[in-house]
Amino acid sequence: MELRAGWPSWKDRVFGLLHPDDDDTAAKLLNSFLATLIVANVAAAVMSTVESVQARYVGTFGVFERVSLMVFAVEYAARVWTADVHRGHLQPWAARLRYVVSPLALIDLVALLPLLFGLLSAGDLVALRALRLLRILSLLRLGRYSKTLQLFGRVLRGRAEELFVTVTLVLVLMLSAATLMYLAEREAQPQVYASIPQTMWWAIVTLTTVGYGDMFPQTILGKILGGTIALFGVGLVALPAGLLASGFAEEMGRMREERESEELGLLAQEKAATATWSYCPHCGEKLPAPPSAP
Amino acid sequence: MELRAGWPSWKDRVFGLLHPDDDDTAAKLLNSFLATLIVANVAAAVMSTVESVQARYVGTFGVFERVSLMVFAVEYAARVWTADVHRGHLQPWAARLRYVVSPLALIDLVALLPLLFGLLSAGDLVALRALRLLRILSLLRLGRYSKTLQLFGRVLRGRAEELFVTVTLVLVLMLSAATLMYLAEREAQPQVYASIPQTMWWAIVTLTTVGYGDMFPQTILGKILGGTIALFGVGLVALPAGLLASGFAEEMGRMREERESEELGLLAQEKAATATWSYCPHCGEKLPAPPSAP
Amino acid sequence: MELRAGWPSWKDRVFGLLHPDDDDTAAKLLNSFLATLIVANVAAAVMSTVESVQARYVGTFGVFERVSLMVFAVEYAARVWTADVHRGHLQPWAARLRYVVSPLALIDLVALLPLLFGLLSAGDLVALRALRLLRILSLLRLGRYSKTLQLFGRVLRGRAEELFVTVTLVLVLMLSAATLMYLAEREAQPQVYASIPQTMWWAIVTLTTVGYGDMFPQTILGKILGGTIALFGVGLVALPAGLLASGFAEEMGRMREERESEELGLLAQEKAATATWSYCPHCGEKLPAPPSAP
Amino acid sequence: MELRAGWPSWKDRVFGLLHPDDDDTAAKLLNSFLATLIVANVAAAVMSTVESVQARYVGTFGVFERVSLMVFAVEYAARVWTADVHRGHLQPWAARLRYVVSPLALIDLVALLPLLFGLLSAGDLVALRALRLLRILSLLRLGRYSKTLQLFGRVLRGRAEELFVTVTLVLVLMLSAATLMYLAEREAQPQVYASIPQTMWWAIVTLTTVGYGDMFPQTILGKILGGTIALFGVGLVALPAGLLASGFAEEMGRMREERESEELGLLAQEKAATATWSYCPHCGEKLPAPPSAP
The missing domain is CATH 1.20.120 (Four Helix Bundle (Hemerythrin (Met), subunit A))
Known part of the structure; x- marks a missing residue:
């Protein structure tokens, strides 16, 4: 410093x-x-x-x-x-x-x-x-890990819209899955599939592929429904994680490129000439840019 | 408006x-x-x-x-x-x-x-x-989420062919897995592995990696088969989800680039000059393009 | 035709x-x-x-x-x-x-x-x-799905080396995991962890994240070992699938680009001028190229 | 040689x-x-x-x-x-x-x-x-697999920072999840959720989506907590593996491009002119470059 x-x-x-x-x-x-x-x-x-x-x-x-x-x-x-x-x-x-x-x-x-x-x-x-x-x-x-953590926050903000939509889709899918499963299984297993909120536990445990085995369909209709939901739902539930991972990888690549350009002295001058603010290297806060050297 | x-x-x-x-x-x-x-x-x-x-x-x-x-x-x-x-x-x-x-x-x-x-x-x-x-x-x-939802639909249509092929492959793989497992386990567990449709439940629960634990092979042959199927099948079953995620990420990137270009006023003129239709910003429907301003 | x-x-x-x-x-x-x-x-x-x-x-x-x-x-x-x-x-x-x-x-x-x-x-x-x-x-x-299937085969061939190495790594990891787990658990559960081949079933079921629940460690050492193996192994076992998915997505993108170029008539001429063989559109076999038109 | x-x-x-x-x-x-x-x-x-x-x-x-x-x-x-x-x-x-x-x-x-x-x-x-x-x-x-193995090591080193941060995040998430779950379930299942280290086993088995079924929440609060943790945690835990896979795919692509350039004889001369060291093709060690031919 x-x-x-x-x-x-x-x-x-x-x-x-x-x-x-x-x-x-x-x-x-x-x-x-x-x-x-x-x-x-x-x-x-x-x-x-x-x-x-x-x-x-x-x-x-x-x-x-x-x-x-x-x-x-x-x-x-x-x-x-x-x-x-x-x-x-x-x-x-x-x-x-x-x-x-x-x-x-x-x-x-x-x-x-x-x-x-x-x-x-x-x-x-x-x-x-x-x-x-x-x-x-x-x-x-x-130490230096704060930089990568800020990057993580930046990815979360940059992909906020997609994340919101996919998370909403996931919740809608889970709610629908729980509703259908509740209708299919509540007569065969009235203690286990007792209500939609309780069936949500099944939906989450299944669609995240955790699968504890404390709740699973036992009727034929329930198995057909559950199998179809698992087959197509598992991919959708993994979508937000995939988006986050690809966003993270992309942003890291950009950061690496910028660092390389900076080392070549190309970007630094450009930036200094146009920036009106910069990120503090210590806390990641936006600060007004210092007056550039003449 | x-x-x-x-x-x-x-x-x-x-x-x-x-x-x-x-x-x-x-x-x-x-x-x-x-x-x-x-x-x-x-x-x-x-x-x-x-x-x-x-x-x-x-x-x-x-x-x-x-x-x-x-x-x-x-x-x-x-x-x-x-x-x-x-x-x-x-x-x-x-x-x-x-x-x-x-x-x-x-x-x-x-x-x-x-x-x-x-x-x-x-x-x-x-x-x-x-x-x-x-x-x-x-x-x-x-609100504005309809746009991302339309995008999602566009990705589904744009990758329809790959998705169809991989989903078919997955179904074929599951059917083959269920058939082999049925042949291997039906004598040791005749109540559980009672038919190929019932063994399909095992195949889905295993290949989506949910793994409730209500059905699993118990013979040595069944375990060798099941282990091999799990090892190689799990990746194939995850393929459609991966394709969807990469398609989604790609399309989002393109949309972001276009938006940036539009802000620079580059793309907007080009588009206006050649487009004969456009997407309605309210409902995502194709509408005939309005006559461009002289 | x-x-x-x-x-x-x-x-x-x-x-x-x-x-x-x-x-x-x-x-x-x-x-x-x-x-x-x-x-x-x-x-x-x-x-x-x-x-x-x-x-x-x-x-x-x-x-x-x-x-x-x-x-x-x-x-x-x-x-x-x-x-x-x-x-x-x-x-x-x-x-x-x-x-x-x-x-x-x-x-x-x-x-x-x-x-x-x-x-x-x-x-x-x-x-x-x-x-x-x-x-x-x-x-x-x-019908037309044979093309995408050929593409799938091409990806498998094109990534053969990486797939071989990662699959070998996965098998080595599984064997090591099974060996360590066998040593840790064979005294507490001599019927279940009876030999390394039998413990391989645990390793496959765990590292593919299926997790039936028929075998899991019960000693403290076994749980520490199993948890560490799961945490780091799960990512490695998913690697071949990830490589396959990214290879597939990449190849599809290339195919799409080529098709677009072909539609513009750019690539077709180039190809015709230099190719000495081509893929048969019916069976995907390599055939000698027909004499190009003068 | x-x-x-x-x-x-x-x-x-x-x-x-x-x-x-x-x-x-x-x-x-x-x-x-x-x-x-x-x-x-x-x-x-x-x-x-x-x-x-x-x-x-x-x-x-x-x-x-x-x-x-x-x-x-x-x-x-x-x-x-x-x-x-x-x-x-x-x-x-x-x-x-x-x-x-x-x-x-x-x-x-x-x-x-x-x-x-x-x-x-x-x-x-x-x-x-x-x-x-x-x-x-x-x-x-x-044989030739040592090259790909060296590549694997290079990816690990090249992404060391991101991997360290995401692995730390994962460990922090797991520790927090285990702590919350311990507080929620220790009265309902005092034998199972007996301490935070023992609950860590639940956190690992859940967040890697293995889900043996030997430990799962049974109170309403525990299920709400566990469901939320699973939904959002699963993606984060998969992040390091995703980064590794994308890094591996990227590095393989670069290697392939380089090989193609080398075959065209473009890169080889450039390299020979500037390199002061090279990797030994036999053991992957850095060796001083041989004097280039006049």
């Missing part, structure tokens, strides 16, 4: 530590440490639901959780404090507010709740302790 | 309400209301099959269904009445007939049947009441 | 009937009739395995099968007789032999076996009667 | 035998023999876990295994001895060391362990005898 003259160097140093460059060893080490701590924390939260493990290590888990929550609280405060460094076009309070309401920051905040309310020491509220598991999402922000 | 001078303005106004433009707030509100009513109606139809819910809200469901059926009847009448607005090249009665026999209009009509025959009040004919569920398909007509 | 002067017109007429052109109504009718007869025959063969149906219609089935076998025998003879019409570069007997050993003709011959040996009347040799089911493959030869 | 003058011809001859050219019949025969021996060996190892087979052929298996292990030991020694033939830029010992630590050579060595330690004769250590199964991986080195 280029330091802008005139900013207090302490804040810039902290910001630099949290957003590692390619040649900042200290920042890289800090990020690796935080990543390891997150993974260890999630692993501890997961293992503490195993009774035999929990009975044995309850004290160790408690200490480890409290210590790491402190670390995460400090990290959160540092991120809020330095949130205005790369948002020079905003007032500091506005820059911080924008950071606080960004999705990943909200997840961080929720994952800190157990600390704020002392829930960890209080007792056995499993559901609330599960909040800590959210922390694993923070992993996605660390 | 551009109003054509000379048409009665009331009909045009109704037509405009039913086919919302980008800047017609009233039409947008009406469409949102109709969409919400459809979803609520389908939800009520689905929930009324749950016995405990039905027992409690039978009165509410009855009133709601009758009221919304009235609204849908009025909507249907209005659509038929204004069906000639954008089909200026046809006689009014021909334009209306063409609308009435279009797939979505037929679905609307069928979904109105319960009203016409008073079936709702009459009794417990579940199958006939299920007709109301068809209404959810109307959702697909509303 | 262009008739070549000098050939006996009877043979050419029969050949034309069996290989319908776009404007030969009689040939089209004959082909539709044969297709219907094949489908009806296969349906009868399938339904005759259902005991209740067989008991009732055993006489009807017998007559229908004998009559249609006669028709198919006549068709087979006609195809062999006229096999030299479009293979002018070969001796008649060589042309006929080449036809007789082509895959679809061999299938036809096998499907005629029940007639030759009188097996149908003889008795209950189910396995031999199942041969008639092979006839459904003949459907693929009729 | 072009022999470089100055090298002892015996070593070159052995090297040539192990790395068959297109026109070296002896080398091809040797490779076919080795491939057959590997397959036979693996088949014997697999079949020896079937009790009835093992009881009957224990002597035959023992002799066959010892003999073929000798052959493989000689092959391994020959490969190490000739490892410096195509690594002319390295000291002989460095070339041999590099070969010994390459993945396939390590696998060969591990597969030879049973010979070195006499384990085969010693007893019933099934796990150690399973090492022989590793030998099947050697198949991938033989």
